[in-house]
Amino acid sequence: MFDNLSDKLDKAFHILKGHGKITEVNVAETLKEVRRALLDADVNFKIAKDFTTKVKEKAIGQDVLTTLQPGQLLVKLVKDELTELMGGDVAGINLSGNPTVILMAGLQGSGKTTFSGKLANYLLTKKNKKPLLVACDIYRPAAIQQLYVVGDSIGVEVYSEPENKNPVEIAQNAIKHAKANGFNVVIVDTAGRLAVDAEMMDEIERVHKAIQPQETLFVVDAMTGQDAVNTAKTFNERLNFDGVILTKLDGDTRGGAAISIKSVVNKPIKFVGTGEKMDAIDVFYPIRMAERILGMGDVVSLVERAQEQFDEEEARKIQKKIAKNEFGFDDFLSQIQQVKKMGNMKDLVGMIPGASKAMKDVEIEDDAFKHIEAIIHSMTPIERSKPALIDVKRKARIAKGSGTKIEQVNQLMKQFDQMSKMMKMMQGPGGKNLMKMMGG
Ligand code: GDP
Numbered sequence: 001m002f003d004n005l006s007d008k009l010d011k012a013f014h015i016l017k018g019h020g021k022i023t024e025v026n027v028a029e030t031l032k033e034v035r036r037a038l039l040d041a042d043v044n045f046k047i048a049k050d051f052t053t054k055v056k057e058k059a060i061g062q063d064v065l066t067t068l069q070p071g072q073l074l075v076k077l078v079k080d081e082l083t084e085l086m087g088g089d090v091a092g093i094n095l096s097g098n099p100t101v102i103l104m105a106g107l108q109g110s111g112k113t114t115f116s117g118k119l120a121n122y123l124l125t126k127k128n129k130k131p132l133l134v135a136c137d138i139y140r141p142a143a144i145q146q147l148y149v150v151g152d153s154i155g156v157e158v159y160s161e162p163e164n165k166n167p168v169e170i171a172q173n174a175i176k177h178a179k180a181n182g183f184n185v186v187i188v189d190t191a192g193r194l195a196v197d198a199e200m201m202d203e204i205e206r207v208h209k210a211i212q213p214q215e216t217l218f219v220v221d222a223m224t225g226q227d228a229v230n231t232a233k234t235f236n237e238r239l240n241f242d243g244v245i246l247t248k249l250d251g252d253t254r255g256g257a258a259i260s261i262k263s264v265v266n267k268p269i270k271f272v273g274t275g276e277k278m279d280a281i282d283v284f285y286p287i288r289m290a291e292r293i294l295g296m297g298d299v300v301s302l303v304e305r306a307q308e309q310f311d312e313e314e315a316r317k318i319q320k321k322i323a324k325n326e327f328g329f330d331d332f333l334s335q336i337q338q339v340k341k342m343g344n345m346k347d348l349v350g351m352i353p354g355a356s357k358a359m360k361d362v363e364i365e366d367d368a369f370k371h372i373e374a375i376i377h378s379m380t381p382i383e384r385s386k387p388a389l390i391d392v393k394r395k396a397r398i399a400k401g402s403g404t405k406i407e408q409v410n411q412l413m414k415q416f417d418q419m420s421k422m423m424k425m426m427q428g429p430g431g432k433n434l435m436k437m438m439g440g
Contacts, residue, residue, distance in 0.1 A: 002255040006295045008037035009078070016071040027059045030074060042225035042256025047085070047263055055081050079290050085259060086286035091243060091268035095127065097214040099178045100185045105204055105235055106219035108192035111247030111273055113143065115219050116189040117150035118273065118281040123185050124156060132183040134174040135160035136167045136207065137191035147189055154278050157183075167191070167203060168210045175211060188213070196234050205238050216241040217270065220257065222249050228257040229264050236265040247273035250280065250347065255293065274347060292350060302351040305342040314338075322423045329376045329384035332416060336369050374402035375412050387416060 012033030016026055031052040038048040055077050094100070102119070106112045116133055123129040133151050135158060137143035144160050151158035159174040171188050178186045190207060193200045208216060218241045220228040228246075235241060244261055249272045262268060269284040288301055314334065321327045342348060376384065378401035383390050390398070390413065399406045 002041065002253065002258075002293050005037055005041040005255045006293055008040060009034060009293070010295055012037060013071050013075055016074060024060060027056060027074065031056050031059075034078060038259065041254040041259065044226065044229060044256070044260045044264065047260050051081055051085060075294060079287075079294055079296075082259070082290035082293060083287045085263055086289055087262045087268040087284075088286055090283060090285045091270050093270055094214045094242070095123075095129070095185065099132075099175065099183055100215070101175060101211050101213040102185065102187045102215045102217060103204075103208060103211065103213040104187065104189050104217055104219055105208075105239060105241065106192055106245075107196070107221075107231060108194050110192065110219045110221045111245075112192055112219045113146050113150060113189050114276065115245055115247060115271075115273055115281070116147065116187050117154060117156070118278055119271070120151070120156045120185075120187055121154040121278045122281050124154065129185045130183050131156055131185040131187055132174065132178045132181075133158045134171060134186060134188045136170050136174075136188050138165050138167055138170070139191050143189075143191070150278070168206050171207050171211045196231060201234075201238050208239055215243065217243050217245050218267075219245045219247060220261075222246045222253040222257045222272075223251050225254060225256045226260075229260050232261055232265050232267075236267060241267060243268055243270035245269070245271050245273065246284070250274040258289065259293075274343070279341075280343070302348065305348075309338050309341045311338065322420070325424075326385070327420055327423065329379060329387060329416065330381075332419075333373065333376050333384075336372065340369060371402070371404050371408055372412055375399075375404055375409055378402040387413065 012030050015030045015033065034055070035048050035052045038051065039045065043051075055074070058077050058081075059074055104112045104116050120131040120133055123131050133147055133156055135144040135147045141162065144162060147160070148158050159170075159177055161170045161173065164170050167190065174188065175186055177183075188207070188211065190204055191200065216239050218232055218235050218239070220232055222228065224231075232244060244265070244267055246258055246261070246269055249258070258269065258272075269286075272282050272284050274280045274282055282301070285301075318327065318331055318335070321331060375398060378398045379390070383394060383398075395406055395409045395413075399409045402409075
């Protein structure tokens with residue numbers, strides 16, 4: 001995410017290395033580079049200029065600080081300003097209605113339908129809500145069908161009236177249906193066009209007026225950069241929406257939209273989409289995003305994700321197995337499943353401080369565990385529980401069955417062996433000492 005921008009900012013800060021004190025000259029030079037990096041990331045010209053002016057004013061006033069290295073001080077000022085620019089505090093979602101009505105707006109292809117599903121799934125699994133999805137696209141039957149596919153995949157009901165050509169009526173009927181059937185959130189997915197047009201704007205404005213949503217969310221594809229910001233402006237003038245959803249942040253986005261949109265429309269980014277799957281949704285935290293942009297990682301999110309996936313019962317089961325020397329490949333596989341649930345590898349690596357930079361040239365596969373899983377699936381149940389049985393002949397069979405090379409099977413066996421040994425050690429008396437040393 002935003003690798004190019006991170007890289008350029010990092011280079012800009014190098015200018016200050018070795019200087020004892022922040023002077024106007026070296027600050028100006030660094031900030032010129034910062035501005036260039038922002039412009040390259042497709043940040044609006046005026047925003048980039050104001051940004052560096054503000055940082056400069058703050059930096060010059062602070063050369064008395066001796067506890068920090070000037071480079072670090074400037075990085076901190078840039079981080080604070082980036083956080084501020086992206087909205088400062090995290091913006092929550094208003095769920096006070098009964099039912100809460102959420103209207104999704106945006107261009108076709110921005111990711112509205114996908115995000116409607118992600119939001120429904122988020123509210124269902126994380127907020128204990130009973131959401132209803134509403135298909136209000138009267139032009140494209142395929143769009144209605146797509147919402148059904150999404151709804152099915154997450155177990156959320158979809159409301160539609162395929163024969164009705166009046167989106168206002170459909171939305172109103174859906175809300176009645178929700179009230180009568182105990183749904184407490186209604187997510188209305190509307191029609192989108194490939195570009196802003198008058199008819200679409202009139203239509204969504206009518207729906208907006210009629211259903212008075214608690215939340216009107218504008219969905220925009222982050223890959224479209226400055227176009228995203230301009231579309232946001234147009235939609236905001238008509239709908240006065242409550243928040244922005246930035247989708248496709250997992251792609252090769254330059255970052256301009258994320259950085260500029262808040263200050264142009266003065267509406268916060270509430271969520272971001274980071275993939276096509278239903279759980280690829282994140283609450284947007286400006287400070288965490290600023291830290292990621294500056295290559296500081298996002299340890300808080302990483303730990304949160306790990307905690308979300310942590311299954312205490314499973315952990316206890318595994319512990320017992322290790323103690324009894326029964327840890328096998330099936331357990332290994334279930335550990336991999338847990339890690340996978342935390343998100344895709346590229347995204348996770350991006351959250352580790354410094355890792356993005358260190359692994360810049362390493363090609364990370366989206367499905368980094370593909371080969372390992374294939375190898376384990378090619379083992380028989382007995383082999384999985386008693387890996388010691390796997391001899392050369394069996395290895396050759398497993399490699400053939402999984403479409404891998406025998407070296408890959410050997411490598412996995414070795415990794416598994418090392419991991420088992422290490423886990424055993426952590427459990428023994430040595431492990432307890434280690435825990436004590438770490439303050440546990
Ligand atoms: P809509 O026309 O606004 O309803 O857009 P869709 O929900 O149909 O999304 C358009 C395309 O973008 C689909 O192929 C989605 O799978 C894809 N998409 C949506 N959100 C994301 C995201 O966060 N990341 C990625 N990589 N793809 C996304």
